[in-house]
Amino acid sequence: MKASTRKLILPGTIVALIIATVILAPVLPLQDTRGMDIPHRFAGPSAAHWLGQDEFGRDVLSRLIWGGRASLFIAVGSAVLAAIAGTALGLLGGYFRGAVELFTVRAAEIILCLPPLLLALLVVTILGAGTWPLILALTILYTPNYARVVYAATQQVRGLDFVTAQRAMGTHPLKILVRTILPNVLPPLLVQMSLVVASAMVIESGLSFLGLGVVPPTPSWGLMIRAARGAMEVAPLLLVWPSLALAGTILTFNLLCDRLQSALDPRAVTAGGALWLRPRSREAKKPVTPVAAPAEAPLLEISDMSIAVHDMELVRRVSLTVRPGETVALVGESGSGKTLTGLAMTGLLPDTLRVTGGSAVYTTRDGTAVDLAKLDEEGIRKLRGDEISMVFQDAAASLNPVLRIGDQLGEAIQAHHQISGEALQKRILDLLRHVGIPDPERRHRAYPHELSGGQRQRAMIALAVANNPRLLIADEPTTALDPTIQAQILQLFAQLKKDTPGMGMIFVTHDLAVVAEIADRVTVMYAGEVVEEGPVAEVFARPRHPYTAALISSVPESGAERLTAIPGTVPSPRNMPTGCRFAPRCGFATAECESRSPKAEHPAADRVTRCFRWENVT
Amino acid sequence: MTDANAPLVEARTLGRNFPTRHGLLGRAQDVWAVRDVSLTVAKGETVGIVGESGCGKSTLGRMMMGLDSPTKGSMSFDGRDLSSLSSAEMRKLSRRMQMVFQDPFGSLDPRRTIGAQIADGLRTHNIVPGSEVKAEVARLLEQVGLPTSAAERRPHEFSGGQRQRIAVARALSTRPDFIVADEPVSALDVSIQAQVVNLLMDLRRDLDLAMLFISHDLHVVRHLCNRIVVMYLGRIVEEGPAEKVFGTPSHPYTRALLAATPSLHPRDPSEGDKVLKGELPSPANPPSGCPFRTRCPLAEEACAKGVPPLSPVGDGWRAACIKAAPVAEGVPA
Secondary structure: OOHHHHOOHHHHHHHHHHHHHHHOOOOOOOOOOOOOOHHHOOOOOOOOOOOOEOOOOOEHHHHHHHHHHHHHHHHHHHHHHHHHHHHHHHHHHHHHOHHHHHHHHHHHHHHHOOOHHHHHHHHHHHHOOOHHHHHHHHHHHHHHHHHHHHHHHHHHHHOOHHHHHHHHOOOOHHHHHHHHHHHHHHHHHHHHHHHHHHHHHHHHHHHHHHOOOOOOOOOOHHHHHHHHHHOOOOOOHHHHHHHHHHHHHHHHHHHHHHHHHHHHOOOOOOOOOOHHHOOOOOOOOOOOOOEEOOOOOOOEEEEEEEEEEOOEEEEEEEEEEEOOOOEEEEEOOOOOOHHHHHHHHOOOOOOOEEEEEEEEEEEOOOOEEEEOOOOOHHHHHHHEOOOEEEEOOOHHHHOOOOOOHHHHHHHHHHOOOOOOHHHHHHHHHHHHHHOOOOOHHHHOOOOHHHOOHHHHHHHHHHHHOOOOOOEEEEEOOOOOOOHHHHHHHHHHHHHHHHHOOOOEEEEEEOOHHHHHHHOOEEEEEEOOEEEEEEEHHHHHHOOOOHHHHHHHHOOOOOOOOOOOOOOOOOOOHHHOOOOOOOHHHOOOOOHHHHHOOOOOEOOOOOOEEOOOOHHHHO | OOOOOOOOEEEEEEEEEOOEEOOOOOOEEOOEEEEEEEEEEOOOOEEEEEOOOOOOHHHHHHHHOOOOOOOEEEEEEOOEEHHHOOHHHHHHHHHHEEEEOOOOOOOOOOOOOHHHHHHHHHHHOOOOOHHHHHHHHHHHHHHOOOOHHHHHOOHHHOOHHHHHHHHHHHHHOOOOOEEEEEOOOOOOOHHHHHHHHHHHHHHHHHHOOEEEEEEOOHHHHHHHOOEEEEEEOOEEEEEEEHHHHHHOOOOHHHHHHHHHOOOOOOOOHHHHHHOOOOOOOOOOOOOOOOOOOOOOOOOOHHHHOOOOOOEEEEOOEEEOOOOOOOOOOOOOO
16 A cells, blocks of 8 residues: 555544444434433533533534534535536636636636625525525535636646647547546645635534524534533533534544545655654764865865665765866766766755765865865855855756846855955956856846846856856756757856866766767766766777767767667666666676676776676777 | 648648737737748658757647647648638547657656556547457557556656657557657657657658657757758748758758757867857847848848748758858768
């Protein structure tokens, strides 16, 4: 059983119990709800009357159960009827738009203009008090709420590709509505349902309380609260029982609808849970005592670094070296761990992940060596943006949409430098000019949405290089861009490298052609491990790992009639192959590959491959 | 179809306008996503549409599928004008045209099993009797290289490449003659991309499909397509046989696109100045005359005079440039 289904058991059982009790009320050995016993009015709980007796000496327990019958019937009944009516209106209006929308959703919205209680009063006054008029009144009242929620959800879903695919298939529109759109708008519908049941119970109680709902002496929770209010000083318990029943039922319904919603969603929700309930993500890190780095030290030396979530290793024993002025490309498919490796260098790993082993020694501007893997948050914040900075793939999501570009740049600079006024302004304009944003005097006042995709990526890069970092980590910075704009941004990176000779760069990408254009060295990752490393030209000319070789020949550039496709898919971190992780998809694999994990081999002085059969690859 | 050479799908001077209004009382402004596009696709032919985002290639694809109606011009499929069909007739005809989408995560209904989604097309158009639906779904899954047990599972259990195969199986379920593939491999990893490209090539060969392949990846398009259409700002700027258009491109924009495409074998860095300056102009306010002239390295005064017509450069090869001439640029081989 799925965890989400298991979670249904508790609220499901309670709701089932409540419903069974009220349905079975006629056959349960309950006392007569109308049987008065004046001498024992306001008597407390006793063996004969478990919850005591009310102002006429009637049994409270049986009135509570029979009252629940009336209240629940009205609340659930009107919630369901309103759901059906509102969903139909919302679906039609949201899918067909135009005139249909006018006659469905917009028409229903008129009801929203009237005060709810007044509307209910009106209906009840016309039709007379009683159960059915009340249900009708509540149904009318709640229909527009559903209609609006479903309308909004439908509009979101109708533009999705799988709906278009149904249209393209020639499916009848009504069938699309019922079969494809309805299941996908259910989650908000269920939330709405739980709210409406609760709210309908409150309104039913209110109207009964006013004498417009259920007609006495038939019990309902609202009537019971009304009666008990009058006798509050004498028998406060009488008020407690119906209120508890009302609140408890409403809460249980809310819980059931919430759980139902996650159970109906087939995509397993991996809820992170509240932040303070998660296991401490990092063991209390002590500030690391800086050590003077040896001269000629590389800018960054990652050795045997692993990253894990709980017990699942996502990145295993990665080693990587960046020398000053060097560009290292980190290549791999999705799930290879390339982005995590980059994020770990800036201390920006998601909360649930942590570095579990190895080291990442970074040499700072003043020549000291710090281990980024062990540095505490305070220490890494000093480096981040100043010495090490990052360019993200999606500039639109990474820039603050409500701040002007110039202000965001100013903020980044001031985080590490005491500078303001004229000097700051000049620095901002210089930066924007440097990354090739035309007319910086005007553009620094622009908001991110006012810039085009290419300009936004330039602004993002300006933000990253604002403090002349010594290590720039670029995570797929050109993937979302068009070819001509991608070429411009790659050119900008090349220019930056030329202008700042000491800056090292880690360029994370999945595109081998981009690697060839920009990088000096390349590190190929597969399923969380480094499989090959070396100078770009050499690796591309003669790959020494079957995965690299297969990647290169799967690029449709060779002019071959058929592309070389790597069979199968990347293994999931839950069940990694025991031996070489690439073995199941590898054309060179032997029995040895499947049983043992290969060690790093050195085909040449500056090259690494992790393959038993590297000599046979090319 | 009577004439073997007659095009299966034919677009005649298609145009699509999305007027936008600024403010409640503002005048509606014309935004032409597609302008004056004429295009044919014959049986067994794969036509590639290349261009950058905002050039109108997806809108064109949707119009050719009958999912969007053109503002101007007309679309015909197998000799029948799509605009003259009733919605019931259109639904019936849509059996013969199918679409594969870019996002493998958005194109499948997350709440229904793979088998049910593939069976939709079979049931809607009564392709096979009800009792054989299950067997047919299994056959389709096998055809795209997936195990038949996949039918019982839901989309989230599959990787991107597998989902894209499922989307292809769903498109094939109605036994279409024409498939529009809108960036079907852009969201996939390189090694998986090759799997899907190979699959599409096999299907075209085995089923004699007409295909419209929309992509911004020139390498994939060149690999897969017989004929290439290059679009810029809603118009076709060059059209012709794949080896001609990419081998010796005759429109400066095609040349710029080729130069901008990163390659495993980088060219001499001194060619770096060939990188196109500037960005795509707004379709709401296109340049007068040739739409490309604001970024064109060859532009001169005459280019502002009028929109250059698509004029023949060679056999079945046309370009919309007053200076159009084949230039041995070449994709690096």
